[in-house]
Structure formats: C-alpha cells, structure tokens
Amino acid sequence: MATPTSSPPDRPSVTKPIIEARQLGKVYHSGKLAVTALSDVSFTADPGEFVAIVGPSGSGKSTLFYILGGLTQATSGSLYIDGAEFSRMSDIERTRMRRAKIGFVFQRFNLLPTLTAMGNIEIAHDIANLGAQEKTPLDRPLLDHLADLMGIKGRLNHRPSELSGGEQQRVAIARALISRPAIVLADEPTGNLDTKNSEAVLDMLRRSSRELNQTVLMITHNPEAAQIADRIIHMRDGRIRTIEKGAARLVHEAWTE
Ligand SMILES: Nc1ncnc2c1ncn2[C@@H]1O[C@H](COP(=O)(O)OP(=O)(O)OP(=O)(O)O)[C@@H](O)[C@H]1O
Ligand SMILES: [Mg+2]
DSSP: OOOOSSOOTTSOOTTSOSEEEEEEEEEEEETTEEEEEEEEEEEEEOTTOEEEEEOOTTSSHHHHHHHHTTSSOOSEEEEEETTEEGGGSOHHHHHHHHHHHEEEEOTTOOOOTTSOHHHHHHHHHHHHHTTOSSOOOOOHHHHHHHHHHHTOGGGTTSOGGGSOHHHHHHHHHHHHHTTOOSEEEEESTTTTSOHHHHHHHHHHHHHHHHHTTOEEEEEOSOHHHHTTSSEEEEEETTEEEEEEEOOOOOHHHHHOO
C-alpha cells in the first residue's frame, strides 16, 4: 500500500510527537535535604509508540511518570503533551488534560475494593468525563472489546478480592483504556505477577497500543519485557544514559524463538 508523503492539512502530521520532554529536572526537598531525582531528561514519543523505561531502583523512573502524568511538576525544563506545554497550564487545565489524554496502570493495581470490576471501569469513565466539554456515554462496544482482549468478560461482576492478581491487573488496564487515552503510563504493571500473567498483560498492552494507536510508556525491571517495546530508555542516577531500539515483538513471538 502506498504511504502518503504528507498528511492532509486538516489532520495533524503523524510524526508530531505526542510527548516531548526537554531537559526535565526534579529536585525533591524533604526538610533541609534536597534530592535530585531527575536531571536533563529529554526525549520524544510518537503516537502509537511503545517505549520501555528501565534502570536501577531510585534512578527516577516513577518521578518521570509523575511529571508526565501531571501528578507533580518538574523543577526545571519543559514538557509538551500533544503540543501543549504542561508546565504552563493551570492546575485545572492540567487535570483536564490528564483525564482526557492519560491512563495510568500501577504495580499495585489500585482497584477500588468495594466496587466490582465493572464498577471500577465505569467510575474511571465517569472521572475522565468530569470537566469535559462534551460528555460521552460509556463506550459499550469498546468495553466489550477490552473485556475480550483482557480475558475478563466473565469476571466483570466480581470485586477485586474475588479476582486473581493477573485478573485484577487486566481490569486495571481495561480501566485505563476505556476513555481511549492517547498515552498510557504503566509503572511496573507486571511487578506483582507470575510469568504467565505477566506475559498475558504485556501482550495485551502491546496489542492495545497497536490496535488503538496508543502511546505506551512502561517501566519494567524485566529485560525480556522491555524487548516488546519499540524503544528502550535506560536511566541511571536521574539521567537518560542510552536509548536503544527494542525488538517490538509480542511476548509470545519473542519468547518462543
Ligand atoms: N517524595 C519524595 N521526596 C524525596 N525524595 C524522593 C521522593 N520521591 C522519590 N524520591 C527520591 O528520588 C529518587 C528517584 O525516585 P523514583 O521513585 O523516581 O525512582 P525509581 O526509579 O522509580 O525507583 P524504583 O525502581 O525503586 O521504583 C530516589 O532517590 C528517591 O529516594
Ligand atoms: Mg518506581
């Protein structure tokens, strides 16, 4: 199939990065102590790209995610999300942007214990809708698709305590994806899972990034997991040391060779 050489004028160029970080720095102050968690972090990520972030404990990976997700501010540098500078926005604008464009997946799942799997997904949709100019109803076909993709169709009426760790994480991913965020930030999504469930979760993240053209940034300690990414960012002491190409393959493609 022929590839168009330029985008139609009414559509943004496909090569415009969705994330652009320029010399981000972060210093935490606790009492008299100043801890430099990030220094001079610059990179871009394209729409639909899968980026793994690896590095030793304390190298600043989660701090970078908190900044990318608008949960904390960088001390220096600038960050553009979909062309808009995050640090120049008011708190309200940043929160709105986060709800509309960014989905989070955490190591500890963070599902609400009193709600069913379905309730957890619905509330995420409601939150994403808060402050939105046009309210959108829950996308039932997408929910069905995600439930299928995540293998949780029969589990939607269960509470988190009635689900396995792998199932809880897959519900958490469905919850992150239901509002079609352009960016998914996953901080060690397989950190609490055994090998089999880890593979399933990684496959689902990789597939959804391809199918829904989502940019996924995933922190991982597992070198094999990192290989499913298009690019791998290596961090140490709050800095990016190298950025290498990943194998960009599904786990099963990578691990059955
Ligand atoms: N709220 C905070 N106040 C003070 N220092 C902090 C705070 N949060 C993180 N740090 C410090 O900043 C540095 C980077 O921490 P960060 O959590 O980003 O590392 P990480 O790469 O995610 O580590 P891990 O792999 O253990 O999760 C560490 O030295 C940490 O102690
Ligand atoms: Mg961390």
